[in-house]
Amino acid sequence: AQRVTQPEKLLSVFKGAPVELKCNYSYSGSPELFWYVQYSRQRLQLLLRHISRESIKGFTADLNKGETSFHLKKPFAQEEDSAMYYCALSGRGNDMRFGAGTRLTVKP
Amino acid sequence: NAGVTQTPKFQVLKTGQSMTLQCAQDMNHEYMSWYRQDPGMGLRLIHYSVGAGITDQGEVPNGYNVSRSTTEDFPLRLLSAAPSQTSVYFCASTPRFGAGNYGYTFGSGTRLTVV
Secondary structure (H helix, E strand, C coil): CCEEECCCCEEEEECCCCEEECCEEECCCCCEEEEEEECCCCCCEEEEEHHHCCCECCEEECCECCCCECCEEECCCCHHHCEEEEEEEECCCCCEEECCCEEEEEEC | CCCEEEECCEEEECCCCCEEEEEEECCCCCEEEEEEEECCCEEEEEEEEEECCEEEECCCCCCEEECCCCCCECCEEECCCCHHHCEEEEEEEECCCCCCCCCCEECCCEEEEEC
């Protein structure tokens, strides 16, 4: 079974501080992992995919198969990063499973 | 190019009523799905479709029906609304699944309240 765990429901940091949103997954094969972001009153949008190894808005995420993790990181948080972040996993099946989400608040 | 369009944005139903949530995409995506978003539970998959004429159940399908008569449209039907179905519903689409998964494009959501 595929499962995504985001252990922190809430995360608060100060502007300019590093931020790390944790994501652990359970899957027996080679998963495709994603981070989505939902800003206040907006629809969910794709932030980044592990397969493209990209950096979007200063965020990066590395797939660690040994630790089955896909943590999202940014070295210097900005107030506009305040949002709900969801980690998601797509396996062999035809569905994508989401974690419960982490609400990030960046304080001035 | 409108992306994924959901209607209505808000709806209040009485227990036992039925209704259809509409979802349409203009990107020629093969794959469409419906999720419900509840506090502390993230997004849970209700139903999905890998192409016109093909649908399948997700994690929480009970109380919901879907159909996919065209590539563009994927309506979600609530057969007999219950308070437990109070939620925010999201429709999403992607060109295809499997290798090279591009990730989803989401609609703006429908906030449903069942009283």
